[in-house]
Amino acid sequence: MFAYIVRRLLFIPFVFIGVTVMIVLLMQLLSPAQRAAAFVSSDAQLKNLDAIIEQYGLDEPFHVQYASWVGEALQGNLGFSTASSEPVATTIRKRLPASAELALVSLIPVIGLGIWLGTLAALNRDRAIDQITRVGAIVGWSLPNFVLGIWLLVLFYGGLGDVLRDFAGGAFRLEPGRVSTEVAIQIANGTFPIRTNFLLIDSLLAGRPDVFWDALRHLILPVITLAATSSALIMRVMRSSLLETLSQDYVRTARAKGLRDQIVHFKHARRNALIPVITLAGFTLIFLLNGVVITETVFNYPGLGRWFASAAVALDYPAIMGFTVLTAFIVVVGNLLVDVLYAIVDPRIRYG
């Protein structure tokens, strides 16, 4: 197992080289003037297009641009992102915790809801509750994030906004953003210290339950949006896995021994049925960690996804490179962790 892990880790630099070369090659398909778009935000700036191309070396050949990027990256400089108006490394350092916080908090209802509904559907196969759950899953999976997100905002931030604002001093308001304006000012002027950029953790470290709740209530609507869509897949996998497990011989044996249904279902069958769900949950986390573009945009949540979306539209080359490297890292390490977890959960699986 150890050798397997080391081999997989040694694989990472090659993945980095592969994806970065691919990005640089793709960028070469664009003309220097097209690549200059990242530096031109108004018509008036068109005036100096040639000078911009020269200043930022946008007409340099492929190998020069790539060597320059690698040289800087090895020194820890991933370049400057015009989309976020700050160095790429700084953006990642600030936004990764925001996306991770959203991802980790979302994962709880995504998995919990998926497993619960999947179990419910499997144990009530072909009954009304199964049909309702399955249709619900299809609807959840099909519903675009931005539609559900805007609905939730219109309902809770718009329609019920006044009610929630007047109740309990606005402690239960559901708003877009990561924190309220009041907390944002405290963060800006240093009254509330940022240590990890995970606001839920920072607020606990600072002994500030008000900030903890402020950050948590800002997560509620995006988490519901993500849970409604992402848990549908887990629910379907859980259902089919449990149905398959329930038809296994050892389950029949357990029943023959006279064990109660509850013990058979939850102790014997569901544990084994969880194995594919764990794999899927791992991939879901990887997906969420990369930032969920639409959800972050609708809820104005300052995560990686929103940054990358604006960077891609603006052809913000350093940001695209930095984000790609980060994604490659998360995917490779995430897959590795899933494999390891898989082996731990199911002792029959060994990696040679």
Added chain:
Amino acid sequence: MRKAFTGLALAAALLFGGASAQNTFVYQTFGGIDTLDPAQAYDTASSVAIENIYETLYDYVGESVTEFQGSLATDWSANDAGDEYTFTLREGVTFHSGNEFTCADVEYTVERMLVHNPSDGGVWFLAESFLGTQANADSFLGDDATDADYADYFARIQNAAECIDDTTIQFTLDAPDPTFFVKMMSDVARIVDRDYAIDNGLWDGTEATWRDWIGVNLREYHLHDNASGTGAYELVDWDGEQLVAQRYDGYWGDTPAVQDVVVQTVDEQSTRLLAIQAGDASRVQVGDRATLEQLRGAEGVTIHEDPNWLSTTVGMVFFNSDINTDNNPDVGSGQLDGDGIPANFFDDANMRKCFAYNFDQQAFIDQVLQGQGQALTMGLPPSFLGYRDDLPVYDVDYAAAEEACQAAHGGAVWENGFEFTATYNAGNTTRQAALNIIKDNIEFMNPGFRMNVRELAWPDYLAYTDEGKGTMFALGWAPSYADSDYFLHPFYHSEGFYAGRTGIDNPELDALIDAARETVDADEREDLYEQVGQIAYDEMPMLPYPSPNEFIVTRDNVQGVYLNPMYGGQFLWKDIVLD
């Protein structure tokens, strides 16, 4: 049960309810701030912050773009030749850092901008005034420049701004420039804190190091996300996403009423609309009038409108008289054979007029601007010197259009027909609508006329027009300083910004625009610009489409709102009050 619920709510309020921001102005906008460094910034979003943190020597009075008042200067004069300007500086002013404002700061600000002059910044028009070139030293001197060339260039930079004494600064220009005074009210001329900048690693102001700073990307240095200005608001923090500023207690002028200002980038429009209705935003940016109607009548929301608030951005449909037909799919066959157009298709004034007479101005105002706009007679905002409101506008007129079309290219166009594709940048529905109105009318006029309209992503559009491949295309021009030259030279001069994209080359227009640059006499300049307007009408080199009336959306409690088109945020934060 009810008591328990009330108790729970009370406990929650005490434990979790935060203090509300009573005296905070929250502005939600789209398009993030690019940079806070005045020598690098060249976008509206950055202006919103910079114009409140830093100050210029003189500033506009309220909504006027022609009346000025002293800001960091109390008096000014120019020599008769118009190439030497002297300003008396205000005393008793301090920067947010605590440093005292002196003449050295003004001198440093000017020299610094001329040294850096980044290619994507807005220094170029002041560099032209001071040094006679829009380029920075490296671009101007070229690869073969010697150390002596650089030394000479730096000497000219040093000569541009000289402190006569502690409170008097003298600017020496390369040539007379009647626009210089208003250019000094642009963001790039906002005065930076010399000592603060040098202490934090920026150019040290010496000849020994200046060449290291030519054209550098200032976004990678301290003043990009830090600031020490003299403005009414000092920067608390800007994290790339959200900017927080607070009232500067040491401000030399009247104490502003609003304590804190937060500028938030919220790209999703529906989220901004909900925020203003919920009261979480004091002001929101609304993209278009159709969306604005959703807010009309909303409780607690005020839509500020005024018939005088005409946009100073001039939108234009350009005709390219010298189309680059090389690998250009938009010209079809490249011949006047009914399946394409040749490179000189729009070189014939009759051809341009044929299209101009097919543009329905009122339909554009009604359908695109929701009835809130004004047709333009020339490529100049009506509030600017020399605008001809006595000239007719090219409006839909089928008889005149047919006459022009039949005369174009010796009748070959009318006989053979044509097909070409006009372009606009993706997402700009206003430009798209302008082109589509022409398309609908001109195709109706003659079955042989086929005009396609396609969008291009912004990067592609950039490259495409830069290569001269645009046939007929729509773009806009917004002023960096309030002078007519800023519009007329780029639009109509053969060496202007758009010349490479449109092939415009009219010696008469060149002579008039050049002459207006050489005199400081306002009446004379007005006369020259009016003549430009006449030729622009007669020759119809490009078609301005109607300008919209601007609007501002705030909460009811925001008082003191006005609109000065030269401010990125339309008004300064120090002038508003929250009831």
